[in-house]
Amino acid sequence: AQSVAQPEDQVNVAEGNPLTVKCTYSVSGNPYLFWYVQYPNRGLQFLLKYITGDNLVKGSYGFEAEFNKSQTSFHLKKPSALVSDSALYFCAVRPAPSSGGSYIPTFGRGTSLIVHP
Amino acid sequence: DAGVIQSPRHEVTEMGQEVTLRCKPISGHDYLFWYRQTMMRGLELLIYFNNNVPIDDSGMPEDRFSAKMPNASFSTLKIQPSEPRDSAVYFCASSLVGGWGTEAFFGQGTRLTVV
Numbered sequence: 001a002q003s004v005a006q007p008e009d010q011v012n013v014a015e016g017n018p019l020t021v022k023c024t025y026s027v028s029g030n031p032y033l034f035w036y037v038q039y040p041n042r043g044l045q046f047l048l049k050y051i052t053g054d055n056l057v058k059g060s061y062g063f064e065a066e067f068n069k070s071q072t073s074f075h076l077k078k079p080s081a082l083v084s085d086s087a088l089y090f091c092a093v094r095p096a097p098s099s100g101g102s103y104i105p106t107f108g109r110g111t112s113l114i115v116h117p
Numbered sequence: 118d119a120g121v122i123q124s125p126r127h128e129v130t131e132m133g134q135e136v137t138l139r140c141k142p143i144s145g146h147d148y149l150f151w152y153r154q155t156m157m158r159g160l161e162l163l164i165y166f167n168n169n170v171p172i173d174d175s176g177m178p179e180d181r182f183s184a185k186m187p188n189a190s191f192s193t194l195k196i197q198p199s200e201p202r203d204s205a206v207y208f209c210a211s212s213l214v215g216g217w218g219t220e221a222f223f224g225q226g227t228r229l230t231v232v
Contacts, residue, residue: 043223109159
């Protein structure tokens with residue numbers, strides 16, 4: 001069975017500092033990995049994904065994530081945090097079709113990012 | 118496209134009443150998902166449809182919950198009778214045909230409060 005772990009319920013960072021939101025996964029075969037962001041009173045919004053190719057993936061709003069197969073991780077990063085980045089961030093995984101696993105993505109429990117002015 | 122549209126945005130109802138949540142997926146998307154979000158349990162998949170057919174409803178918590186998708190542009194999630202523990206934010210999401218590598222698009226959610 002596939003699973004996602006977001007080990008931190010909350011991450012605090014000062015505006016202008018780099019931020020990292022951690023995600024590790026477990027899946028049979030190759031993973032498809034996703035990050036979503038949820039602003040207050042809104043639905044989840046897609047940020048970026050890794051399917052294949054370059055391990056460093058760039059997404060919306062200056063975010064990027066690095067796929068590390070040996071560590072089964074897909075951490076979300078941004079070089080310089082903004083107060084407006086404060087939100088709930090979700091990591092999700094689904095196995096590649098060739099793995100024969102479920103199409104349904106598994107979501108982590110979410111990490112609350114708080115950026116202080 | 119206006120994205121995934123859910124209605125109502127907020128619903129307050131009394132215990133025992135029937136509640137119907139509505140969803141219009143993005144045109145052309147052939148997968149539709151219903152999720153429930155609570156502080157305690159996070160984001161839970163309730164049911165999903167492929168080409169209007171329910172594929173997996175193992176996440177539906179009880180028989181009080183039912184979902185339908187009569188056509189490609191409309192789905193409902195019904196709770197009858199509702200209970201206070203059903204209070205949560207319910208999200209509908211859709212994704213594109215052949216979409217193993219595609220992301221899901223979420224609606225803004227319906228915040229349900231059962232008193």
